[in-house]
Amino acid sequence: MPITRPPDILPSEITPSEIYRGRREFMRSTGALALAGGLGSLAGDATAGAKLAGTRPGPYGTSEELTPYKDVTTYNNFYEFGTDKADPARNAGSLNPHPWAVQVDGLVKRPGHYDLDALLKLAPLEDRIYRMRCVEGWSMVIPWVGYPLDELIRRVEPLGNAKYVEFTTLNDRARMPGVRSPVLDWPYTEGLRLDEARHPLTLLAVGLYGETLPNQNGAPVRVVVPWKYGFKSAKSIVRIRFVEKQPESSWMSAAPREYGFYSNVNPDVDHPRWSQSRERRIGEFFKRKTLLYNGCGEQVAGMYSNLDLRKYF
Numbered sequence: 487m488p489i490t491r492p493p494d495i496l497p498s499e500i501t502p503s504e505i506y507r508g509r510r511e512f513m514r515s516t517g518a519l520a521l522a523g524g525l526g527s528l529a530g531d532a533t534a535g536a537k538l539a540g541t542r543p544g545p546y547g548t549s550e551e552l553t554p555y556k557d558v559t560t561y562n563n564f565y566e567f568g569t570d571k572a573d574p575a576r577n578a579g580s581l582n583p584h585p586w587a588v589q590v591d592g593l594v595k596r597p598g599h600y601d602l603d604a605l606l607k608l609a610p611l612e613d614r615i616y617r618m619r620c621v622e623g624w625s626m627v628i629p630w631v632g633y634p635l636d637e638l639i640r641r642v643e644p645l646g647n648a649k650y651v652e653f654t655t656l657n658d659r660a661r662m663p664g665v666r667s668p669v670l671d672w673p674y675t676e677g678l679r680l681d682e683a684r685h686p687l688t689l690l691a692v693g694l695y696g697e698t699l700p701n702q703n704g705a706p707v708r709v710v711v712p713w714k715y716g717f718k719s720a721k722s723i724v725r726i727r728f729v730e731k732q733p734e735s736s737w738m739s740a741a742p743r744e745y746g747f748y749s750n751v752n753p754d755v756d757h758p759r760w761s762q763s764r765e766r767r768i769g770e771f772f773k774r775k776t777l778l779y780n781g782c783g784e785q786v787a788g789m790y791s792n793l794d795l796r797k798y799f
């Protein structure tokens with residue numbers, strides 16, 4: 487990519503027209519199906535799609551071709567709705583992410599409860615096109631809408647002993663059929679070091695493709711950390727907690743040898759069961775080389791200069 491400063495134009499202007507044509511056709515077919523009363527497998531998308539007005543181009547992003555909306559919203563990992571890639575789009579209609587609030591607490595001077603409206607008004611919404619690299623070996627290029635997580639963090643004023651941030655996803659059996667299954671420790675939790683959470687590339691995302699987040703992508707608010715494997719980007723978060731000790735995430739406790747705390751994208755450190763040197767862009771046939779820190783090295787490598795990346799994978 488890597489993540490560089492793009493020209494001051496909107497994603498809609500730098501995107502090949504095919505992508506938007508594809509999007510329009512997708513919308514039209516969804517509408518047609520809805521009229522026919524046969525939403526079927528597209529039901530998860532029925533809750534998405536409120537325009538997010540007044541967004542502005544963010545300072546970072548890639549100019550790679552966008553992954554079509556349809557793939558971004560039907561090929562997902564969101565185990566609260568099932569473990570198959572197609573499950574979240576099929577099952578996340580029951581999430582009902584309104585009303586929604588995020589509790590911000592732990593080692594901060596000003597803990598608080600932020601409802602979605604408050605979050606939406608907290609800082610100007612930016613368009614940022616990031617490549618997402620899943621630990622499973624696929625990647626996508628997604629036009630997110632959000633703002634730096636640090637906009638929230640600086641308002642709550644972390645205390646001097648706050649060293650890490652823990653993110654917690656909603657855990658509701660009634661709305662999330664997948665949490666009946668013990669595939670992970672629920673609620674889903676993830677963690678970042680405080681400097682990682684405050685890094686200007688780390689987003690609090692509320693939308694994609696210029697619209698509110700579809701449920702399957704983590705409505706109504708999620709984290710996006712572009713230099714780490716996808717699972718570090720927790721969806722549908724209800725709590726952000728500042729702590730002193732490194733938190734143990736759901737993936738770390740599920741398989742500690744496979745999923746470390748850092749999980750920085752690294753082509754030289756393999757997953758114990760497969761190589762991480764290449765990735766398949768969703769929609770493409772040939773694989774591409776995976777880049778260290780998913781191409782964000784210029785911005786993030788400094789945070790890890792004293793860290794053995796093999797030990798702290």
Ligand SMILES: Nc1nc2c(c(=O)[nH]1)N[C@H]1C(S)=C(S)[C@@H](COP(=O)(O)O)O[C@H]1N2
Pocket residue numbers: 558561562563564565566618619620621655674702703704715716717718719720721722
């Ligand atoms: N709560 C929660 N967040 C989650 C996951 C999950 O299963 N539950 N999966 C993670 C993984 S493995 C990936 S690759 C990304 C996928 O995000 P996307 O579906 O929006 O592309 O979400 C991450 N966040």
Ligand SMILES: [Mo]
Pocket residue numbers: 563619620621622715716717
């Ligand atoms: Mo992932």
